[in-house]
Amino acid sequence: MIKRSFFKSRFLPYFLILPQILITLTFFYWPAFQGLVNSFIRSDAFGGHAKFIWFENFLALFRDPLYLESVFITLVFSLCTAFLAISSGLFLASMANRALRAKAVIRTFLIWPYAVAPAISGILWLFLLHPSFGLVSIFINKWFGANWNPVLNGRDAMVMVVLASAWKQISYNFVFFIAGMQAIPKSLIEAAAIDGASPFRRFWRITLPLLSPTMFFLSVMNIIYSFFETFGVIHTVTQGGPGGATNILVYKVYQDGFVGLDLGSSSAQSVVLMSLIILITVLQFRYVEKKVQYTG
Amino acid sequence: MVEKTPILDFVTYLLLIMGIAIVGFPIIYAIMASTLPLEEVSKVPMPVKFGDQFLVNMSSAWERGDLGTQLFNSLVMATGITVGKISVSLLGAFSIVYFDYRFRKIAFVSVFCTLMLPVEVRILPTYEMAANVFGPLQPLWDFLYLDSILSWIVQNDIEVDLNWNLLDSYTGLILPLVASATCTFLFRQFFLTIPEELCEAAKIDGASPMMFFRKVLLPLSKTNIAALVVIEFVYGWNQYLWPLLITTDPKMKTAVIGLQNLIPQADDIPEWNVALAAALIVMLPPILVVLSMQRWFVKGLVDIDK
Numbered sequence: 001m002i003k004r005s006f007f008k009s010r011f012l013p014y015f016l017i018l019p020q021i022l023i024t025l026t027f028f029y030w031p032a033f034q035g036l037v038n039s040f041i042r043s044d045a046f047g048g049h050a051k052f053i054w055f056e057n058f059l060a061l062f063r064d065p066l067y068l069e070s071v072f073i074t075l076v077f078s079l080c081t082a083f084l085a086i087s088s089g090l091f092l093a094s095m096a097n098r099a100l101r102a103k104a105v106i107r108t109f110l111i112w113p114y115a116v117a118p119a120i121s122g123i124l125w126l127f128l129l130h131p132s133f134g135l136v137s138i139f140i141n142k143w144f145g146a147n148w149n150p151v152l153n154g155r156d157a158m159v160m161v162v163l164a165s166a167w168k169q170i171s172y173n174f175v176f177f178i179a180g181m182q183a184i185p186k187s188l189i190e191a192a193a194i195d196g197a198s199p200f201r202r203f204w205r206i207t208l209p210l211l212s213p214t215m216f217f218l219s220v221m222n223i224i225y226s227f228f229e230t231f232g233v234i235h236t237v238t239q240g241g242p243g244g245a246t247n248i249l250v251y252k253v254y255q256d257g258f259v260g261l262d263l264g265s266s267s268a269q270s271v272v273l274m275s276l277i278i279l280i281t282v283l284q285f286r287y288v289e290k291k292v293q294y295t296g
Numbered sequence: 297m298v299e300k301t302p303i304l305d306f307v308t309y310l311l312l313i314m315g316i317a318i319v320g321f322p323i324i325y326a327i328m329a330s331t332l333p334l335e336e337v338s339k340v341p342m343p344v345k346f347g348d349q350f351l352v353n354m355s356s357a358w359e360r361g362d363l364g365t366q367l368f369n370s371l372v373m374a375t376g377i378t379v380g381k382i383s384v385s386l387l388g389a390f391s392i393v394y395f396d397y398r399f400r401k402i403a404f405v406s407v408f409c410t411l412m413l414p415v416e417v418r419i420l421p422t423y424e425m426a427a428n429v430f431g432p433l434q435p436l437w438d439f440l441y442l443d444s445i446l447s448w449i450v451q452n453d454i455e456v457d458l459n460w461n462l463l464d465s466y467t468g469l470i471l472p473l474v475a476s477a478t479c480t481f482l483f484r485q486f487f488l489t490i491p492e493e494l495c496e497a498a499k500i501d502g503a504s505p506m507m508f509f510r511k512v513l514l515p516l517s518k519t520n521i522a523a524l525v526v527i528e529f530v531y532g533w534n535q536y537l538w539p540l541l542i543t544t545d546p547k548m549k550t551a552v553i554g555l556q557n558l559i560p561q562a563d564d565i566p567e568w569n570v571a572l573a574a575a576l577i578v579m580l581p582p583i584l585v586v587l588s589m590q591r592w593f594v595k596g597l598v599d600i601d602k
Contacts, residue, residue: 031421
């Protein structure tokens with residue numbers, strides 16, 4: 001799309017877009033292309049003597065039980081994180097939307113965790129859930145009689161990184177749900193109330209269905225968040241451990257590529273992640289377009 | 297609301313207060329820990345109270361974490377990314393929306409394609425790129441025998457080794473993260489809603505394109521820019537993977553990365569009071585930015601991502 005009235009100039013428009021194009025080429029297209037090439041190549045540890053091996057890196061990857069385990073762990077981790085963050089955000093937003101007093105204060109108190117880095121969120125929760133000092137872990141031991149130890153027990157470690165990742169993301173979801181709820185016409189709610197629908201029924205039958213675009217959008221964003229941005233949580237808190245129990249895909253790419261220096265496998269893993277994210281993006285845009293058509 | 301529901305209202309506020317308390321609890325607990333001396337923090341369980349060692353812990357965190365240097369690095373990185381992203385995408389969007397030229401469509405599509413590709417999925421090659429930005433040009437240079445051509449021109453033997461290394465530099469921290477389609481896309485959408493008459497009027501008055509950009513577009517974009525400042529500052533400050541990869545020099549580490557060294561490991565003295573004091577210092581700047589510009593931030597976040 002372009003304006004009906006536009007400027008004419010021979011060099012200026014190229015000059016204006018040049019910085020963006022240069023940076024995009026240098027740091028997006030060339031690395032992406034390079035990664036794709038590397039994923040089809042086996043090179044020895046010293047970087048010399050590269051050999052083109054078609055899909056062998058990918059085949060090896062999908063035969064590797066460690067990789068498959070990491071895929072499974074990532075799925076569990078991101079679904080739990082997204083579910084926890086979205087449902088808490090929705091719950092708080094629906095409560096805040098009902099509140100008539102102290103609106104600004106309530107919002108302020110629920111928005112600030114947005115600014116906390118995932119890595120710092122990890123540190124805070126590591127302290128709360130620390131097997132020997134953590135306040136919460138002491139209560140867990142007392143109430144559930146469980147032997148809570150996220151440092152040694154894989155399941156406990158997973159719970160810890162899920163909590164740390166979801167906590168930080170609640171505010172983001174809260175902001176979107178609040179905005180979505182305010183976009184719902186008051187007349188709909190009032191009409192339902194006159195017909196005798198209780199507040200709960202109105203929430204289930206009107207607010208929630210009308211929020212479904214927001215819900216879809218947030219699901220996508222939360223999955224992407226928990227796939228990639230949670231790297232900081234994993235790196236500060238568990239380093240993928242104990243025993244690989246929290247070794248999510250993005251952490252494995254880093255481990256294999258930078259620590260293990262396995263170029264081929266790491267590139268193949270990057271390509272898999274890239275395809276995944278492109279797929280998600282395409283799906284999202286498809287859906288958004290549909291939504292636009294429905295509304296007119 | 298629509299009807300009077302005193303009990304439900306009471307429950308609403310009660311649940312809200314509980315929600316706020318649960319969301320805020322990790323921070324409050326961290327603040328408590330950062331005010332206690334070591335003997336009390338390492339008690340099991342830690343007493344739930346505020347102590348008087350806040351400044352002591354802060355200063356030892358400041359020294360041990362070299363927070364002065366690291367906070368400065370974070371500030372440079374976050375500011376650089378914010379300013380860079382916003383200016384690059386303002387100009388880019390202006391070019392795409394207000395000019396007609398042959399490669400306009402291609403330019404837009406190629407930028408737009410990068411919308412969702414985070415740095416995390418292409419870490420190794422981007423790292424190689426940062427290690428030598430001119431790397432991809434070297435084969436081309438060699439292929440064209442530019443060495444010999446150059447040698448012939450100056451009548452001297454010359455061998456050119458193209459090398460521009462971004463590791464351990466501010467440019468390296470900032471530049472690869474400046475490429476962002478999200479901001480360009482937002483400004484494009486916004487420019488498209490600006491009435492055509494403004495541009496026509498400016499042309500009739502004989503304003504040059506850049507004059508129109510400065511006097512009309514920039515003032516109109518103020519709200520959007522403010523929102524993006526908050527979002528990109530937080531994004532830049534909280535970066536983790538990229539600074540972790542390209543900084544090896546401790547003097548170039550950013551604050552969020554540096555925190556990891558302060559976390560007590562299994563055999564260390566459990567100085568959680570110091571570690572948490574440092575964490576509180578590091579998280580403060582982005583929180584202040586978000587809270588002080590809350591109004592624009594909320595509007596911007598919802599506009600941008602949809």
